[in-house]
Structures are given as C-alpha cells and as structure tokens.
Amino acid sequence: MSEKTGVIRVLLAKVGLDGHDRGVKVVARCLRDAGMDVIYTGLHRTPEEVVDAAVQEDVDVLGVSLLSGAHMTILPRMIDLLKKTDADDIILMAGGVMPDEDVAALKKLGVGEVLLQDAPPETIVGTVRRLVAERGPR
Amino acid sequence: MSETDDALNGSASDRARRMLEDWEANELAAFVARQPEGREEYETASGVPVKRVYTAVDGARTPLEDIGLPGRYPFTRGPYPTMYRGRLWTMRQIAGFGTGADTNRRFKYLIAQGQTGLSTDFDMPTLMGYDSDHPMSQGEVGREGVAVDTLDDMEALFDGIDLTRISVSMTINPSAWILLAMYVALAEQRGDDLDRLSGTIQNDILKEYIAQKEWIYPPRPSMRIVRDTIVYAARHMKRYNPVNISGYHISEAGATAVQEAAFTMANAIAYVEEVVKAGIPVDDFAPRLAYYFVSQADFFEEVAKFRAVRRVYAKIMKDRFGAAKPESMRLRFHCQTAAATLTKPQHKVNVIRTAYQALAAVLGGAQSLHTNGLDEAFAIPTEEAMKLALRTQQVIADETNVAAVIDPLGGSYYIESLTTEMEERIFAILDEVDRMGGTLKAIEDGWFQKEIADSAYAFALKKANGERPVIGVNKYVEEEDEDAAIETHGHDPDTERRQIETLRRVRSRRDGGRVARLLEELKAVAADEDANIMPVTIELVKARASMGEIVESLKDLWGTYRETPVI
Numbered sequence: 001m002s003e004k005t006g007v008i009r010v011l012l013a014k015v016g017l018d019g020h021d022r023g024v025k026v027v028a029r030c031l032r033d034a035g036m037d038v039i040y041t042g043l044h045r046t047p048e049e050v051v052d053a054a055v056q057e058d059v060d061v062l063g064v065s066l067l068s069g070a071h072m073t074i075l076p077r078m079i080d081l082l083k084k085t086d087a088d089d090i091i092l093m094a095g096g097v098m099p100d101e102d103v104a105a106l107k108k109l110g111v112g113e114v115l116l117q118d119a120p121p122e123t124i125v126g127t128v129r130r131l132v133a134e135r136g137p138r
Numbered sequence: 139m140s141e142t143d144d145a146l147n148g149s150a151s152d153r154a155r156r157m158l159e160d161w162e163a164n165e166l167a168a169f170v171a172r173q174p175e176g177r178e179e180y181e182t183a184s185g186v187p188v189k190r191v192y193t194a195v196d197g198a199r200t201p202l203e204d205i206g207l208p209g210r211y212p213f214t215r216g217p218y219p220t221m222y223r224g225r226l227w228t229m230r231q232i233a234g235f236g237t238g239a240d241t242n243r244r245f246k247y248l249i250a251q252g253q254t255g256l257s258t259d260f261d262m263p264t265l266m267g268y269d270s271d272h273p274m275s276q277g278e279v280g281r282e283g284v285a286v287d288t289l290d291d292m293e294a295l296f297d298g299i300d301l302t303r304i305s306v307s308m309t310i311n312p313s314a315w316i317l318l319a320m321y322v323a324l325a326e327q328r329g330d331d332l333d334r335l336s337g338t339i340q341n342d343i344l345k346e347y348i349a350q351k352e353w354i355y356p357p358r359p360s361m362r363i364v365r366d367t368i369v370y371a372a373r374h375m376k377r378y379n380p381v382n383i384s385g386y387h388i389s390e391a392g393a394t395a396v397q398e399a400a401f402t403m404a405n406a407i408a409y410v411e412e413v414v415k416a417g418i419p420v421d422d423f424a425p426r427l428a429y430y431f432v433s434q435a436d437f438f439e440e441v442a443k444f445r446a447v448r449r450v451y452a453k454i455m456k457d458r459f460g461a462a463k464p465e466s467m468r469l470r471f472h473c474q475t476a477a478a479t480l481t482k483p484q485h486k487v488n489v490i491r492t493a494y495q496a497l498a499a500v501l502g503g504a505q506s507l508h509t510n511g512l513d514e515a516f517a518i519p520t521e522e523a524m525k526l527a528l529r530t531q532q533v534i535a536d537e538t539n540v541a542a543v544i545d546p547l548g549g550s551y552y553i554e555s556l557t558t559e560m561e562e563r564i565f566a567i568l569d570e571v572d573r574m575g576g577t578l579k580a581i582e583d584g585w586f587q588k589e590i591a592d593s594a595y596a597f598a599l600k601k602a603n604g605e606r607p608v609i610g611v612n613k614y615v616e617e618e619d620e621d622a623a624i625e626t627h628g629h630d631p632d633t634e635r636r637q638i639e640t641l642r643r644v645r646s647r648r649d650g651g652r653v654a655r656l657l658e659e660l661k662a663v664a665a666d667e668d669a670n671i672m673p674v675t676i677e678l679v680k681a682r683a684s685m686g687e688i689v690e691s692l693k694d695l696w697g698t699y700r701e702t703p704v705i
Contacts, residue, residue, distance in 0.1 A: 017262035017278055019351030021703075022391050022478075025591045026598045028705045042703035043351055046274075068262055069517070069629065073277025099516060099626065117515065118481065118611045120602040 008132050009059040013041040013050040015078070018068035023095060023117065027063065030121040031128065047074060051081040054090050060132050061112075067096040071106065079110045089138055091131045095119070154194035166190075183436035184394035186559055192551035200558045204449060208503075208544045210464075212452035214445050214557065215545035216503040217468040222541035226254075227499075228506035229531045230307060230472065231524050234259030234283035236633050237640070238294030241284040244521065245299060251525055252532060255506055257307040258295070259283035259518075260317075267313040267354045269686030270637045280633035282518060283309075287641045287684045292320040293327075302330050306337040307382070307472065307506075312354040314341035315363050316685050318370075318380070319675040327680075338379040338428055338472070341367055344405040344577060348586040350387040351701070354689055357578055359696040363671065365412050370672040372423040379428035381409065382472065388586075389432040390478050392594025395439050396560055398432065399447040400567035401586055403454065407568070408577035410459055420459045424466035433499040434476045435491065441547055442556035444471070444502030449557070450564050473504035480515045483619050484610035488512040493530050500534055501547055507531055517626040584704040591704060641684060648682040656681055657691045664692050 010031055012024050021043060032038045039057055041050055054062045062082075066074060075094055082088045091112040098106075103114045112131045115124055180188050189196075206212055209219030218224060231253055233244040245256055260283040263275035269287050270279045279285050286292060296306070301324070310317045318339050325335055343360040346352050353360070364381060371380035385393075385402035393401065406427065413423055431447070433440050451469040455461040475495035480488045489512045496509045509527040511519030519527070535541055547553045574580045581587075600606035607613040656678045663669045678688055 017266050017268070017274060017352075019346075021351060022590075022594050025705055026392075026595055029591075029595045030598075032705070038705070040703050040705050042701055044700075068278060069281045070262075070277035097515070097517075116482065118483070118608075120612075121598065122602065 007035065007037050008061065008128060009037040009039075009057065010061045010063060010128065011039045011041065011050070011054045011057055011059040012063045012065065013045055013053075014043045014065055015045050015047055015050055015074050016066070016068060016070050017044060018066055018070065019043055020067040020096075021065070023067070024063075024065035026121075027065070027095060027124055030124050034125040036128070047078045047081055051078060051085060051087065054082075055085055055087050059090060060135075061091045061093055061128055063093045063095060065095045066098070069097075071096070071098050072102055075106055075111060076109055089135065091135060093128070093131070150194055151198040154197075158193050158195060182395070182439040182556070183434065184396045184439060184560075184563075186396070186439070186556065186563070188552075188556075192555055194551065196555040197549075197551045200554045204558070205548060205554060209468075211456070211467055212449040213468045214449045215548050217448070217470050217505070221503060221544040222500075222535075223544070226535055226541060227504050227531075228255040228305065229253050229528060229535075230255035230257045230305075230506045230508055231528055232257040232259050232307075232309065232474075232508050233524070234261070234309075235518055235627065236280040236630060237285060237637055238291040239297070240280070240630075240633075242295055242297050242299075244524075245295075247521060248524065248528070249299075249304070251528055253528055255305045255307065256299070257508060258309060260308070260310055261285045264313065264317075264685065265310060265352045267316075267685060267689035269684050270634065270641055272686055276634075279637050281629055285633070285637045286317065286320070287637070287686065288644045288682050289320050289323055289679050290640060290644050290682070292317075292324050296324060301325055301328070301337075302334040308337070308339045311340055311343055311346050311350070311352050312360065312363075313685055313689060314339045315367050315671065315675060316679065316688055318367055319672065319679045322375075322676050323680045332374050332378075333376045335375055336377040338382045339367070340384060340430070341381045342384045342405065342430075344408055344581065345384050345387055345402070347581045347699075347701070348388060348401060348405075349391040349393070349590060353699045355692070355696040356699045357581060359692075360699075361408070361412050361578070362667070364409060365416055366670045366672055368409070368413050368423050368426075369416060369418060369670060371426060372418065376426075379426050382428045382430045383409065384430040386430050386432045386474055388590065389434060389476065391590050392597060393590045394593050395434060395436065395443045396563045397567070397589060397593060399443055399450070399560065400564040402429065402431070403447070403450055403564060403568060404571045404577045404580070404586075406451070407454065407458070410455075414459065420455070420461050421463045421466050424455060424459070424461055425463060429469050429471035431471050431473055432476050433473050433495040433502070433504075435479050435495065437494060437498050438547075438553060438556060439560075440495070440498040441502045442553055442560055444473075444499070444504070445545070445548075445553070445557045446560035446564060447471075448503075450561055454568075470505045472506040472508070473499040473502075474508040475499070475510045477510050477514055479608075480510060480512075481608060481610050482515040484614075484616065485512055485515060485624060487609055488515070489526065489530070492527065493534075496530055497534055497538075497540070500540060501545075503545060513624055513626055516624060517629075520625065520627050522625075584702065587701075587704045644682050645684070652681050653678070653683045653687070656683065657687065660688065661691055661695060664695055 095115045208216035262278040264286045268275045367380045385398035389398040448469045452467040455467040475492045511523030513523045660674045
C-alpha cells in the first residue's frame with residue numbers, strides 16, 4: 001500500500017507458456033474499478049522477471065494466473081524467489097484452473113489465496129483487501 | 139425476385155402485419171395487463187434485441203435468394219446438397235497428452251468407440267515451438283497435450299493408424315509448418331500418396347495474436363509461413379486443409395457470437411489477400427480453406443450464426459475476390475462445444491450443456507464436431523468422459539432423427555430474421571476493419587484484443603449480478619456439492635524425463651553435419667521472400683532435426699513477438 005495514498009498496489013502476471021488471458025484481464029479491470037493500482041505484465045514471463053517487477057514496483061500483492069497445469073512447478077519457484085530477494089512481505093495470490101488438492105498444497109507452501117475460475121468480482125476484490133489488511137502496514 | 143413474387147410477398151406481409159396488430163391490441167394486451175412478462179427487454183447473448191414473436195412481417199426482410207438451397211450459393215442452408223443424408227458429420231474428439239505412444243493408445247480407444255476422425259492436441263512447448271528440454275518447457279511437457287519434438291514422436295503418435303483412411307486434424311499454429319512437414323515425411327516414409335491424405339492443420343496465426351496467444355515470430359513473417367503451407371498443399375495435397383480459420387478461441391477469450399464470426403471473416407480476408415498476392419488464383423486454393431467455430435450456450439443465436447457466416451463468406455469470396463468455383467464460396471466448418479461454459483460445481487450438468495450446444499451445431503450444419511468432456515473444468519478429459527461426450531453425438535445422430543432433414547430450422551421467421559440481422563452486423567464490423575486499414579493493422583493496434591476484453595468484462599459483470607444465470611455458480615448453488623467427487627486425468631510426472639530421453643537419443647543417432655547444413659539452407663530459403671520453406675523443412679524433419687532447432691534457427695532473421703498487453 002502506498003504510504004501516502006493508502007491505495008493497494010497489485011501486479012498481475014502470466015508466467016510460462018500459458019496464453020489464457022481472459023481471466024487475468026477481467027481480474028485487472030475488477031481491481032482497477034475497485035480503486036486499486038494495477039499493473040499487468042503481459043504474457044509468457046519467467047518467474048524471475050515477474051518477481052523482479054514486483055519488487056521494483058513495490059506492490060502489495062502479486063497475482064499469478066495459471067491455466068496450463070504448470071502451477072505446481074511455477075508457484076513454489078516464485079515463493080522461493082520472493083524469499084531469496086527478501087520480498088516475502090509481498091502477498092502471492094494465484095488464480096486459474098487447479099485441482100482442490102493442489103490448492104491446499106499451495107496454501108500450505110505460502111500462497112495467500114487461490115481463486116478459481118468462477119470467483120466473482122466482489123470475492124476477488126474482498127480477498128485482496130482482506131489479505132492486505134491482515135498483513136498490516138509495511 | 140419477380141414482380142409477381144413481390145406483389146404476393148407484399149400482400150402476405152400486409153396481412154401478417156394486420157393480424158399482428160390486431161393480436162397485440164386484443165389477446166396480448168389483455169394478457170400482459172393481468173400478468174406482466176418476466177423482463178422489459180429480451181436479447182441474445184450477443185446483445186441482439188429479440189421480439190416476443192416473429193411473423194411473416196419479419197420473414198419478408200430476407201430475400202428468398204439469400205435463404206436459397208443447400209449446396210448452392212450463398213450456402214446459407216449448408217455447403218452440400220444432401221448434407222447428413224449423404225454423410226454424417228465427422229465425430230472428432232480431440233485427444234493429446236504425454237508422449238506420442240500415450241496419445242496413440244487414446245486414439246485407438248476412440249476409434250474403437252466409433253469415432254470417425256482424429257484430432258490432436260499438443261502440449262504448450264510444441265505449440266510454442268520449444269523442444270521438451272528447453273527451460274521454458276519445464277512443468278509443461280506432455281501436460282495439456284502430446285509432446286512432439288522430432289519425427290520419431292510423430293511415428294509413435296500415428297503408429298498402426300492408416301492415414302489414407304482417417305482424417306487427422308492437428309491443433310497447432312505458429313509451429314504448424316513443421317508438424318505438417320513431419321506428417322508429410324511420415325506419409326512418404328510409409329509410401330502413402332500425399333493426394334490421399336485428408337486432414338487439417340489449424341495454422342491460423344492471426345487469431346493467435348487476437349485471442350489464443352500462441353506465437354513465435356511477428357505477424358508479417360508468420361503470414362508468409364501460412365502462405366507457404368497453403369501454396370504447398372494446393373500443389374501436393376489436394377484433399378488436405380492447410381488452414382483452419384478459427385473463431386472458437388476468439389469466443390473462448392470472451393467475444394460475442396457476432397464478434398467471433400466477424401473477426402474470423404476478417405482473418406479469412408487477410409489470408410486470401412496474402413496468397414492471391416503471391417500470384418495463386420483464388421479458385422486454386424480457396425476450396426481447401428476450412429473453418430472452425432464454437433457452439434455456445436444461446437441455442438438459436440448459434441444456429442443463426444452458422445447460417446449467417448456461410449452466407450457472409452459466400453458473398454465475400456464472390457464479390458470481393460471474384461471467385462468463380464462454387465467450392466471456393468462454400469464454407470465448411472468444424473465445431474466444438476464451448477469449454478468456457480463448463481463449470482466445476484455440479485459438474486454433471488456439463489453433460490446437458492454440451493448436448494444442447496452439440497444439437498445447435500448439428501442444426502447449424504457442422505461438418506465435424508467435438509463435444510467436450512464433463513470434467514474439463516478440472517483437467518484434460520479422462521477416457522470415460524470422452525466416451526460419454528462421443529455418445530452424446532451418437533444419440534443426436536442415431537436416435538433423435540434430426541439429421542433426416544436439411545436445415546430444419548430454415549424458414550423459421552425467427553431464425554431467418556436473426557440470420558439476416560447477424561449477417562448485417564458481421565458486415566458492419568468488416569467495414570470497420572477495412573476503415574482501420576485491414577486486419578493486420580487492427581491486430582497491431584490491439585483493436586480486436588480490446589474489443590474482446592470489453593466483451594469478456596461485460597460478461598463477467600453480468601454473471602456476477604445474476605443477469606446471466608449459470609446453474610450451480612450463481613443460481614441453484616449448493617453449499618455441499620454432492621457431485622464434488624470426480625476422478626480426473628492423472629498427469630504422469632515421469633513424462634518430461636521420458637520425452638527428453640527420447641529427444642537426446644534421436645540427437646545422438648542422427649547425422650549432425652547434415653542437420654547443420656540443412657538449417658543453413660532453411661535460413662537462406664526463409665530470407666528469400668519468394669521461396670517456399672516447406673520442401674527444406676520436410677528434408678530437415680526427415681534428417682531428424684527437432685522442432686525447437688528449426689524454430690530457433692529463424693529467430694535471428696524474423697525476430698520474435700512480444701505483445702503490448704491491453705487490459
């Protein structure tokens with residue numbers, strides 16, 4: 001959250017070869033319409049590029065959209081990268097298509113929340129606000 | 139239309155108007171006063187307003203010649219004179235996962251269940267032109283489709299399947315030319331006559347930039363690749379469809395039915411212009427252009443869409459490109475039910491959704507059809523889910539008797555009126571694209587991408603406020619989903635290792651010097667705008683060059699593409 005304005009800053013990212021971007025764009029507009037600062041990386045980024053951008057942009061939340069089935073490879077790597085760069089105060093969220101058992105495993109590993117394909121806009125906005133409030137100011 | 143017809147039509151339409159006005163003033167007015175209708179206004183999923191009832195007044199809007207007859211210009215009622223009476227649609231369930239051998243087993247299972255065509259899904263690395271051992275491929279090998287690196291994988295994929303007897307569709311785009319080269323190499327190795335191969339590569343790069351987002355090179359060199367495949371097929375593979383111009387992904391990305399049809403036609407225009415520019419007469423290649431649309435949830439709008447797009451296409455090919463052969467003007471299409479309509483909650487309901495969508499495709503005159511599995515909101519489908527999806531088509535074909543009459547909804551006041559309305563809306567969008575400077579320009583400006591994102595957001599909001607009901611998601615929601623338990627397709631975590639091992643073995647056994655020489659030759663051919671890259675690519679795959687090596691060798695010359703994201 002920006003100290004001066006209190007506006008939540010979010011970086012949304014597509015990682016790997018997955019090109020499904022309908023969901024991430026809808027999420028971007030929902031968060032923007034709710035008054036947040038939203039940056040979208042575009043497609044086909046590496047975990048390193050995305051974590052770098054999240055640190056540079058000093059965001060509160062990093063949201064990763066994955067519909068390729070590669071979430072159990074990509075997300076644990078991003079958690080490691082955030083830790084290594086001392087940026088684990090950035091809340092990592094995930095969205096897309098993932099089986100329930102993977103969702104549970106990811107939350108245990110440190111993903112703040114996983115929102116699946118039918119999550120309505122109010123749930124998305126509410127979850128971001130709740131996670132940022134729970135973390136508290138930095 | 140003769141003057142007598144006009145007079146008769148006029149009088150019928152006048153009588154219909156008087157009847158309607160009388161009914162509105164009496165029966166309707168009295169009834170609505172007692173019991174108001176559910177909504178003030180009704181519309182299709184695309185936002186086309188619809189009336190309470192359609193009559194001969196609306197029927198008079200569409201000239202008889204525009205409705206026509208099946209197998210005759212403008213093909214509104216179907217591309218062939220006998221349609222399903224002559225030949226049923228091809229039941230073509232897509233399959234692809236793991237290695238070539240893994241998918242080969244699924245193919246043989248589907249054929250044993252009565253499937254009449256094959257369709258192949260490739261994994262993300264193959265779709266994007268990366269070898270399985272590339273760092274970008276990690277976690278994705280064989281996951282969403284089958285992994286193909288070299289001709290060895292293609293041999294395993296089609297082992298024991300006679301390619302001259304079954305048509306094979308391959309969902310592959312920026313790297314399609316290499317897969318086509320492998321297919322040709324495999325057929326030649328087996329001694330098959332190339333003119334007897336029937337099948338399709340998707341190879342529709344323009345809708346990748348617009349919607350599906352799988353690409354390697356920038357749009358302009360990519361168009362040249364498509365041109366080369368169309369020209370090669372026109373000369374050497376007379377029954378093969380070298381491109382499948384697709385609306386499906388445009389719809390899945392969020393576009394409305396009207397946008398899906400219009401954007402697909404805009405892409406078709408760009409391809410035809412590109413090949414004609416290379417000096418090939420339109421009638422030499424247009425008969426082999428094939429199309430692919432979704433069948434979405436709004437039943438009548440989908441039927442009208444299929445009819446409208448056939449008519450639009452016929453008019454474009456005749457009037458804009460001066461095609462003379464009827465085969466150049468008739469649109470043939472593959473259809474798939476809409477994956478984005480499938481839900482995780484109460485997933486068994488997906489069978490019902492898919493059945494209605496499949497029925498709309500059949501009433502709309504599809505040439506081949508894939509019905510989605512009930513488990514596709516979870517993962518790629520299991521064998522059991524694919525069998526049920528195939529049985530859905532078989533019930534329509536064998537039990538409902540709908541295939542006995544061609545275009546059975548033709549002549550319906552509503553369907554004809556909606557068909558004409560959609561035709562007009564499609565042409566209006568095409569005019570807009572022309573004014574912007576054409577399809578490629580509109581892609582480069584991000585125009586299609588923005589339009590689709592707008593529609594997707596509007597749909598998401600309608601779903602959120604309940605205006606667009608989705609059973610199990612925003613209506614009839616169950617706290618405890620009784621059907622939550624589902625067995626999904628299991629991914630074999632060992633796939634990546636097995637696939638990379640095969641790739642390394644192929645590399646170690648081939649003549650490396652020959653591959654290197656051929657790669658140099660490919661670069662020289664690619665640098666010459668007028669040359670065709672297909673023959674040398676076929677030599678390369680025969681020499682066991684991998685897809686990734688071929689793709690990488692041209693990145694210096696052509697560059698790579700990175701999208702400027704539009705939110």
